[in-house]
Amino acid sequence: MDSTDTADRDTFRRKIIHVDMDAFYASVEQRDDPALRGRPVAVGGAGPRGVVAAASYEARAFGVRSAMPSVTARRKCADLVFVPPRFEVYRAVSRQIHDIFAEHTDLIEPLSLDEAYLDVTENKQGVASATELAQVIRARIKAVTGLNASAGVSYCKFLAKLASDLNKPNGQAVITPRQGADFIAALPVARFHGVGPATAARMERLGLRTGADLRAQTPAFLTAHFGKAGGWYHRIARGIDTRPVQPHRERKSLGSEDTFLEDIHDLARARAEVSTLVTKVWALAARKTLRARTVVLKVKYADFRQITRSRTLSVPLGAEAEFQTLAQALLDPLFPTPQGIRLLGVTLSSLSGDEGEPPTGARQLSLW
Structure with missing residues (x-):
């Protein structure tokens, strides 16, 4: 048996729980203000430029979703x-929840404030059943925070995440190794991790509508049409996901953005806004002792059309002034703008950590 077969065999022995809090932000607000309970609640800005950050289940019944314009x-x-x-x-509530996770395992991979993967193959309480342990964790979260959590239990991350959504809210589901391949065979490709609308449409044109359709294809066919992702589709269509739970997942980016009450048409105003965002992101990177090689500028126009522009350096940024120069250089060619700008964002990516050493200090400006 080769190393790949061994990895696949070990994958089916793992016990993974994906915990996902139910309507987290909105549920916290309803918990803290009894007057909001049972009512449709949206966390976010109510103004004409506001965006919904989260919606309660009562609001979701009307079709309200996160990232939706408030109007x-x-x-x-x-x-x-x-x-x-x-x-x-x-x-603060998220820290309480993660403390509960840590009571049971050290193999915790946070995805956001309200969800995480847990590898409980070997757990601190010695509970043999991952299904039982998921129930214990959910009950403990309810007792400590007053909030409901849903959970998915399976032998891999791909299926655990899908399972956590099956019986929401306040429920859990299990997909066993015996069930995994058949579950994926019936799954629409649009539900696959990493398959966005454009890829789903391309798959549709190729006659690939379900996991069973993907499983029927050769690795060569999938790679020819989808590049490196083809290998992922070939394996996951067979229920094989060898990705481990990573307790120290590397942060991929660090950014900030702002939506304006009035559209920006003037370059000077846009430059001032970008400068403010750069200062904010640089300070955050310094606090987290992160260095970056890539600067990304995000622009959303009045018609909600969105574009990004980026520059990647051969070495990490050495000073905020360099960050400012690169960000402004990405912005300037966009003016004069054909229409108003409603949102600007600045992000640092290609990150690396430097223990105890913030990204400061003078250095010759890198050119591109």
């Missing part, structure tokens, strides 16, 4: 109650 959400639900976000509170 659209209001049209869908006239009784929608908007609540400004309280991220410090959400982070």
